[in-house]
Amino acid sequence: MSVDELSPESSIMHSAMLPFCVCALLLAKLSGAAPAASSSIVSSSVSSSAASAVFASSVSPSSGPATTASDATQSSSFLPATATVEPVSSESNVPISGNEPIRGGLGAPIQGPTDDEMVLQNPDFLAPPTTDHGSFDNVKWPFSLSHNRLQTGGWARQQNVGVMPIATEMAGVNMRLVPGAVRELHWHKTSEWAYVLKGTTQISAVDQEGRNYLASVKAGDLWYFPPGIPHSLQATGDDPEGSEFLLVFDDGNFSEDETFLLTDWLAHTPMEVIQRNFQALGTDDWNSLPSEELYIFPAGYVPSDSDTAPSSPQGQVPLPFSFALSDMEATQLSGGSVKIVDSTIFNISTETAVAEVTVQPGAIREMHWHPTDDEWSFFIEGQARVTVFASQSNARTFDYHCPFAATHAGDVGYVPAAMGHYVENIGNTTLKFLEIFKTDKFTDISLNQWLALTPPELVKAHLGISDETVGRLSKTKPVVAAGSA
Numbered sequence: 203m204s205v206d207e208l209s210p211e212s213s214i215m216h217s218a219m220l221p222f223c224v225c226a227l228l229l230a231k232l233s234g235a236a237p238a239a240s241s242s243i244v245s246s247s248v249s250s251s252a253a254s255a256v257f258a259s260s261v262s263p264s265s266g267p268a269t270t271a272s273d274a275t276q277s278s279s280f281l282p283a284t285a286t287v288e289p290v291s292s293e294s295n296v297p298i299s300g301n302e303p304i305r306g307g308l309g310a311p312i313q314g315p316t317d318d319e320m321v322l323q324n325p326d327f328l329a330p331p332t333t334d335h336g337s338f339d340n341v342k343w344p345f346s347l348s349h350n351r352l353q354t355g356g357w358a359r360q361q362n363v364g365v366m367p368i369a370t371e372m373a374g375v376n377m378r379l380v381p382g383a384v385r386e387l388h389w390h391k392t393s394e395w396a397y398v399l400k401g402t403t404q405i406s407a408v409d410q411e412g413r414n415y416l417a418s419v420k421a422g423d424l425w426y427f428p429p430g431i432p433h434s435l436q437a438t439g440d441d442p443e444g445s446e447f448l449l450v451f452d453d454g455n456f457s458e459d460e461t462f463l464l465t466d467w468l469a470h471t472p473m474e475v476i477q478r479n480f481q482a483l484g485t486d487d488w489n490s491l492p493s494e495e496l497y498i499f500p501a502g503y504v505p506s507d508s509d510t511a512p513s514s515p516q517g518q519v520p521l522p523f524s525f526a527l528s529d530m531e532a533t534q535l536s537g538g539s540v541k542i543v544d545s546t547i548f549n550i551s552t553e554t555a556v557a558e559v560t561v562q563p564g565a566i567r568e569m570h571w572h573p574t575d576d577e578w579s580f581f582i583e584g585q586a587r588v589t590v591f592a593s594q595s596n597a598r599t600f601d602y603h604c605p606f607a608a609t610h611a612g613d614v615g616y617v618p619a620a621m622g623h624y625v626e627n628i629g630n631t632t633l634k635f636l637e638i639f640k641t642d643k644f645t646d647i648s649l650n651q652w653l654a655l656t657p658p659e660l661v662k663a664h665l666g667i668s669d670e671t672v673g674r675l676s677k678t679k680p681v682v683a684a685g686s687a
C-alpha cells in the first residue's frame with residue numbers, strides 16, 4: 203500500500219505512524235528476513251533528508267531480493283548504479299529560448315509586467331534547468347548595474363559585498379581614463395591586481411624601501427601592487443581613446459571610495475604642518491593645493507611609453523609590478539586555451555592568481571572546483587552559462603551574456619571555494635573570461651581527471667557507466683574540452 207492509496211484520515215494516521223514504519227523497515231532489513239521495501243513508499247512518504255539517507259544505505263531494490271555488501275563484492279557483475287536510487291532525468295535542460303517561464307510541462311506564461319530585455323539575458327533564472335535546486339545565493343553582477351562615478355576624463359564603477367554579499371574575498375572595479383587622465387596618487391589596505399581591457403596604462407609606484415617602478419601596461423597585461431604601496435594610474439596616448447581596465451582587490455568589503463588619496467590627506471592637514479613637513483615654512487608654494495580629492499582628473503599631459511622612473515638611490519623594485527600576459531603563449535586545449543599567471547611567474551603577485559580562458563562555441567571549461575580559493579570571474583566576451591553546485595542538492599544556474607550583441611559582456615561572477623562548476627559557451631563566438639583568485643598559486647581539481655585516476659570498478663559502481671566510457675576518462679586535465687567526442 204502506498205501513501206497515494208490512503209484515505210485522508212489514514213494519511214494523518216500514516217504520518218503519525220511514519221517513525222514506526224521507518225524503524226520497522228530498518229529492523230526488517232537488518233534481520234535480513236524481510237522482503238525488499240518498495241521504493242515508492244520511500245520516495246513518497248519520507249521527506250526528511252536524514253531519513254532518506256538511512257533508506258539509501260539500507261533499502262535494497264524493489265525488483266530483487268536483499269543483497270548484502272559482501273554479496274556485491276563477490277559477484278562478478280555489478281549492481282546497477284540505480285540499485286538504491288532512481289536514475290537521473292535524461293532531460294537535456296538547455297537554456298529555454300523565448301521569454302516565457304515555461305520548461306517542458308512546467309510553468310505558465312507571464313501575465314503581469316515583465317522586463318523582456320532582462321528576461322532574455324537570464325533564461326536560466328526565468329526557467330531554471332530542472333536540475334537546479336535549493337536556495338544558493340546570487341553570483342551574477344553586471345557592471346552595467348553598478349553606480350558609476352563620473353569624473354573629468356574618466357569614470358569608475360565597482361562591485362563589492364554591497365551588491366553581491368556572497369563575494370567576501372574579492373571586489374572589483376571597472377575604470378576608464380582618457381589619454382592623460384590620472385587615477386590620482388593613492389594607496390589602500392588591500393592589494394590591487396589589474397587586467398588592462400583596452401589601450402595602455404602607465405603605472406607608477408614606490409615601495410617601503412624607497413625603490414620605484416614605472417611601466418606602460420598594454421591591453422591584456424597585468425599589474426599588481428602589494429597592500430599599502432602608493433601608486434598611480436594614467437592612460438597613455440597609445441590608443442586615441444585612452445585606456446580601460448579591471449581592478450581586483452583581495453577583500454569583498456573594498457570600496458573604491460575609501461582609498462587613501464594624496465590630495466585628500468593634504469586637504470585635511472594644517473598648512474603649517476604641510477610647510478614644516480616639506481621644509482617650506484613661510485613660503486606660499488603650497489597655496490594651490492586642491493581643497494578636496496581629485497580622484498580622476500586630466501593631468502594636462504600625456505605620458506609616453508619611453509618614460510622612465512626618476513633615479514632612486516635605493517634602485518628599482520626587485521620584482522616588477524607588471525606582467526606581459528598578452529605576450530605569453532597560451533596552452534592550447536581541445537576546446538579552447540588557457541594562460542595561468544600566479545606568483546610562480548609573476549612573483550610579486552602573492553595575493554592574486556588568474557586563469558585567462560577561451561572556450562570555443564559548443565566547448566566547455568570542464569566541471570571542476572578550486573580546493574581552497576573563491577573564484578571571482580569576469581566575462582570579457584561571448585556567452586557563458588555556469589551552474590554552481592553548493593552541496594546538499596543545492597545547485598543554481600547563471601547566464602553571463604547579452605543575447606543582443608555577442609561581444610557585449612562585463613558581467614562579474616563568483617564561485618565560493620570547493621563548489622563544483624563548469625563554464626559552457628552557449629554562444630556562436632569565442633567565450634573569453636578570467637578566473638581570479640586570492641592566492642599565490644592557482645589550483646583546481648578536474649572531475650574528469652579525478653575519476654580517471656580512481657579505480658575503474660569504483661567509478662562504475664557509482665555511475666553505472668560502461669567500460670568504454672571509463673576508458674575515455676582523461677588522466678590529464680582537459681581544462682577546456684571540445685563539446686563532442
Ligand SMILES: *[C@@H]1O[C@H](CO)[C@@H](O)[C@H](O)[C@H]1NC(C)=O
Pocket residue numbers: 370371453454455
Ligand atoms: C565587511 O564589513 C562588515 C561591516 O564592517 C563586517 O561585518 C564584515 O565582517 C566584513 N567582511 C569581511 C569579509 O571583511
Ligand SMILES: *[C@@H]1O[C@H](CO)[C@@H](O)[C@H](O)[C@H]1NC(C)=O
Pocket residue numbers: 520521522546547549
Ligand atoms: C620568480 O621566481 C622564480 C621561481 O622562484 C625565479 O626563477 C625567477 O627568477 C623569479 N623572477 C624574478 C623576476 O625575480
Ligand SMILES: *[C@@H]1O[C@H](CO)[C@@H](O)[C@H](O)[C@H]1NC(C)=O
Pocket residue numbers: 585628629630
Ligand atoms: C547561433 O547561430 C544560430 C544559427 O545562425 C542561431 O540560430 C542561434 O540563435 C545563434 N545563437 C546565439 C546564442 O547567438
